[in-house]
Amino acid sequence: MHDIWSTIFSIASIAIILYLFIIIFIYSAFFLLSIRKIWLEKDLDPHEPIEDVMESSDTYPLSIIVPAYNEEVGIVPTVQSLLSINYPEYEILVIDDGSKDKTSEKMIEHYKMVPSQRAVRNHIESKKLLELYQSTTNPSVFLARKENGGKADSLNCGINISKYPYFCAMDADSIIERNALIKTMKPILDSNGQVIVTGGTIRVANGCSINRGSIEKVRLPNNPLVIMQVIDYLRAFLIGRISMSRYNWLLIISGAFGVFHKQWVIKAGGYRTSTVGEDMELIVRLHRLLKESNSTDRIEYIADPVCWTEVPSDISILRKQRRRWHQGLTETIFLHRKMMFNPKYKGIGTISYPYYVFVEWLGPVVEFLGYIIFIIGILFSLIHLEIAILLFAVAFLYGTLFSISAVLLEEWGYRRYPKPMELVKLFLYAFTETFWYRPLTVIWRMEGIWSALRRKHDWGAMTRKGVSE
Amino acid sequence: MTSIILIAILFLLIVQCSIMVYLLVSKIKRNRIVRKKEELKEKLIPLVDQFVQEKRDNNMIVTTNEVELEVLEEILNEYALLVNLETSLARINDFAEFTLKNKYQRLLQSNKWSSRMNALYFIEDFNMKSLSDLVYEPLNKEGAIILDEEMKQRFRTLATLQDERIVKDVFRISNGASSFYKEIFRKYNELLFQLQTEMITNQSTVSALSGLLGVIGEKRDFAYYPFVEKLLLHEDSELRVQALKAILQYEYMSDPDKLTQFLMSPHWPERMIATKIVGNLRLNRFKKSLIDLVKNDAEWWVQFSASEAISKFEDGEFILGHMRESLPRSKAAIVDQWVEKGEIGNA
16 A cells, blocks of 8 residues: 555656646746846946937826725825826826725825816726816826725726826835836837837835835845745746747736726726736736737836835735735636637737646646645655655755846846845845745645635735835 | 755755855946946046036047946936037037047947947937948848837937938838837938928828828928828828828918818817817817717717817807706716816816
């Protein structure tokens, strides 16, 4: 009996090792693609390419939509930061999604707002708009008070209110760099509107010094959980998204910062309110629409424009967030299962979608099985020591190599962290990932799949400590 | 087997540690250069300042040192952005020509894309006409031109340098967007712009024509008005819209009766711009058409701009207020915006 179990365990271990090797191979390919792009652009003057765009009267005006739910602490500095960005013409629409705190009151008081009679179109269904205000001190700032309906519903409401042809969806707790919007808009302008969505990089604001809604000094935080998220974000954006974007395979533009062509989003039906991963779901639906209408328009990610966001520093909030992300992924994958291996959707259907299913979605399940097999196998001597060591080695490699590569890419291309010791810190923490952070996120993501099955929904708000001074 | 795996792990650890050492050393080196550049900048700014104010000759700062050249480039670029006086700008450009020309000459021939791009940007910023032949070199070939990032920047730089050769070359571009043409034509001086307008024909691409119309509208020069009117009759709707937009910017129309066809056009952007012209020119004879469009047009934007146009007439608010009573709620909301001037900035 012991022998049978031992054989089963060994076969399962080898299958998992093979799976992990395939993933390592895929990530290596991604890394090489990213390295090519970053290497090419690494010494390009950061200001020159946007000089003309800044001065051009052809730069499309855009509406920045900021959905807010119980954001009384951060909403005023966020709007303040948005008012200081470099962009020729824009409006800011804060959508208060039925907050229970003083989000609206803070806005009305600080920006001396009065009721507005703007004609609001009903492009997309959303919960009832209660009041619309406009600032008398900054007429480009608006506040909409609506019935509670969630983040996706707030974004839809913002689309209805917005006046410009492009909109930027932003989280209320995020800060964009002064030139981020113009850099994000550049591919749209250069392509004469053929790029319909662009997204920038999200970085961790915890630890940085922020004054009046602007990042003054970039610093690495001290909290290990937050440092691991810094590495996580670097890996996801600088390796994953750069490479996927190259072939128009990108299935996600972060909800925290993305610019969209309004008409395409309206055509797609707006944000879906019945999923928690509304940002990814919209991108997949837009890809689907593009392919179904034989359009050659594209969705692009650009690494340089940076949006800084406060990430959870508390384990229980991080757990909720990761669970929610994976639940969103599960729901999106299920909703658009028709695209899987469907040649009609070209690269998206045959490469990108299967990648998200087998690597991003199934990854934690396989890894979880790996941990179980490793622990039980060692405890009951059911697997050979060599296989156990190999399993551990592959997991370790998987956990560290790409984290370290991401740090390398960050330093080559963007150099946001000024102190040498910060790089060492990132490096050393990357080595510890396999032993604590990765297993935790694997479990949380498994919980996300379970939540998707139970169809659990909430706003996904987190308790903010506030990063602004 | 175990030992092979352990050796492999050890090897990977060594690789990763080597990356760390490399990163650390390069970071320390880089920070040192940044500090050195800051110090140099402090030293060089007063010298450049004296030169710009004509108190010093440019040959006081002669260097081939890469870091010093970078700092000089940075300072001159900042000055070029801040200074408005033409004589000072000319001195900055002269200085750049004297100190940085060799660097850009070298960079333009580099294999590295980012180096060539940087050189093109700065040659444009410092108006370095002496390098225009080198910038033009890749265009000096037969056949169609396919625009990529670098080719676009070459056109931009040459347009700023007022290089006549590109007036013909813009017609060889196979994938130019109207916004790109607009960008190029906007950089031309009057002479070059006139030359371009003379060379463009009805057979030119829609993008090129559309770009030209866009810049003509911005210039509002009546010398080009007949060209705009001619394009009102073009078979392509996009061009007709651009021609209408140009007329909107001119705030003049020689024969306003021509608007009738556009107010009834099957293409809603044409109807929309036509209503705006009616409003801006306060053409009373089309008031009834505007009222019809608010009431019956299928397109929201046309209803919106027609309401706005009505609001510009003396009795506009009265007409809209009266109309409001009989309109369904969605249309009444549009009218409200113009009756009550509900948005700051509308008035």
